[in-house]
Amino acid sequence: MEARYSYLSHLECSVCHRPFDADQLQTISPCCARPLLAQYNLTEIARHITRDDIARREATMWRYHELLPVRDVQHVVTLGEGMTPLLAAPRLAPDGMEREARLLIKDEGQNPTGSFKARGMAAAVSRAVELGVSGLATPTAGNAGAAMAAYAARAGKPAYVVAPDDAPEACIEQARLYGAEVELIAGLISDAGRVASNVAQQRGWFNVATLREPYRAEGKKTMGMELAEQLGWRLPDAIIYPAGGGTGIVGMWKAFAELRQLRWIANNERLPKMIIVQAQGCAPLVQAFQTGKDEAEPWPGNAAHTSAAGLRVPSAIGDILILRAVRESGGTALSVSDDAMMRMQYYAAQRAGMLIAIEAAATLAAYAELLATHFLTPADETVLFFTGSGLPEVGVLAKNAG
Secondary structure, three states: OOOOOOOEEEEEEOOOOOEEOOOOOOOOOOOOOOOEEEEEOHHHHHHHOOHHHHHOOOOOHHHHHHHOOOOOHHHOOOOOOOOOOEEEOHHHOOOOOOOOOOEEEEEHHHOHHHEOHHHHHHHHHHHHHHOOOOOEEEEOOOHHHHHHHHHHHHHOOOEEEEEEOOOOHHHHHHHHHOOOEEEEEOOOHHHHHHHHHHHHHHHOOEEOOOOOOOOHHHHHHHHHHHHHHHOOOOOOOEEEEEOOOOHHHHHHHHHHHHHHHHOOOOOOOOOOEEEEEEEOOEOHHHHHHHOOOOOOOOOOHHHOOOOOHHHOOOOOOOHHHHHHHHHHOOOOEEEEOHHHHHHHHHHHHHHHOOOEOHHHHHHHHHHHHHHHOOOOOOOOOEEEEEOEEOHHHHHHHHHHHO
């Protein structure tokens, strides 16, 4: 078989594994009302592509294009996303542990639009354009809307973004600058989701809400592929990730399974402990993990409160997949306070020269707690995902510091 740009074969229900056509626009599975996941012909990829081939390609997430859903390179909508730095950061370990800490940072704030959301939207918008959409809509807590608006502008497609009225102003203004129509509503991201769905239906546009279409997770999975490649095709002992919708965990866990099947990482390679951190004021996945449930009950809307807008997600449609990854990996789930996150923003800036979003700072707070409880040791090679830049928050940070 001749080498192809993408080896996408079909979509599959994440619960019952029923197959669906990948060349039709799809949302959630009609059988189980759960996310659809993209599947690839991994046997053919292994036959045609090697890790050395990957190493010679451009330093963007599209270096893994055989494992991404866009069939024709002319439909790739890119701003150069991916291949973010993996930085050693022992000085971010708690005092007294710096010398022995094997702490690494995946700095997703260096993506276009300033967050990891660029990866998911690059994949989702590219595939939607390839399948002929006339416009795009999304709910957002902030960064996703900015990213979608940027990639829609890049593709020449109209965009509609709906967000809670207390979403970060910098993200909302970004979306407007990219030319998106922005609507602010009273309520949470779940309320914004219903509005975005209705608007998309009325206009005949496509809704790229988190895990309600199959391809944002594919963009996010490249975080796991890059991590393996940057470590010489091996994996760390633990990954700490701030989970709102949790697509990054779903994507990375999928990436590790695909890399194993391709034998790009060894079959006996121990997979990382997948650790999710949420805000104490909105922690449905943590609550489900701690009570042994396979699904997360929605956090009461009027009780969801945190300054970390990206973590104020009362219900995650990928809850089953996220909790499965955490448990299968021997990981854990914990929540941290807003005060702890804010302290860690200043800590990261002053100890490592990294200005990070409050959601990213949650991983540092979690790392300190996991060391204190001995779930992790400083000798465990641990990767924190700093999912966004703190530059949009610099005014607030400076004001609070003053």
